[in-house]
Amino acid sequence: xxxxxxxxxxxxxxxxxxxxxxxxxxxxxxxxxxxxxxxxxxxxxxxxxxxxxxxxxxxxxxxxxxxxxxxxxxxxxxxxxxxxxxxxxxxxxxxxxxxxxxxxxxxxxxxxxxxxxxxxxxxxxxxxxxxx
Numbered sequence: 001x002x003x004x005x006x007x008x009x010x011x012x013x014x015x016x017x018x019x020x021x022x023x024x025x026x027x028x029x030x031x032x033x034x035x036x037x038x039x040x041x042x043x044x045x046x047x048x049x050x051x052x053x054x055x056x057x058x059x060x061x062x063x064x065x066x067x068x069x070x071x072x073x074x075x076x077x078x079x080x081x082x083x084x085x086x087x088x089x090x091x092x093x094x095x096x097x098x099x100x101x102x103x104x105x106x107x108x109x110x111x112x113x114x115x116x117x118x119x120x121x122x123x124x125x126x127x128x129x130x131x132x
Contacts, residue, residue, distance in 0.1 A: 009097035017091050020084070021077035028088045031058035048101055051108025054089070055082050059118050070119040082112040 004012075010025045035049045035057025049057070062070045078084060086109025092098040121129050 004096050006097065009092055009095045012095040013088070013091035016094065017087065019078050020088055020091075024074075024077035024079050024084075025088055025092070027062065027077070027079075028054075028058065028085055029092075031061040031085075032089075034061045051082070051086055051089075051104070052112055055085060055109060055112045058085055059113065062119060063122060068120075068123045071116065074115060074119060079115070081115055082109040085109055 006025075006029065010022050013025065014020070014022065032049065032054055035054045038057055038060070039049050039053045062074065066073050074080070079088075083106070086106045089098060089109070090106055093100050117130065
């Protein structure tokens with residue numbers, strides 16, 4: 001467990017990197033818990049998830065919580081691509097709130113999906129969707 005509170009970790013992270021709204025940090029933290037439940041056995045000692053697994057949990061959580069407003073809120077909070085989610089994770093690692101494994105890197109959050117498509121297309125009429 002961490003010795004720093006989440007509120008203090010967010011405060012320190014924003015002091016070091018003011019690009020992201022405090023709500024973005026809470027969103028990423030919650031998505032991490034969702035991804036761990038989705039991809040890891042809850043009884044396992046290691047609840048670590050990869051960057052791409054976190055992004056999958058993030059997408060599920062955001063769509064579930066914010067629906068058609070998802071893309072607007074993410075934009076207002078500074079989250080425009082997977083790398084922004086990774087930056088928040090690494091900001092929290094930098095202040096000692098999260099830990100990381102030896103093989104982890106910020107590049108783990110590259111690629112993945114396009115935010116505009118992922119967070120708006122599910123709400124388009126089926127005739128306008130590009131996703132399979």
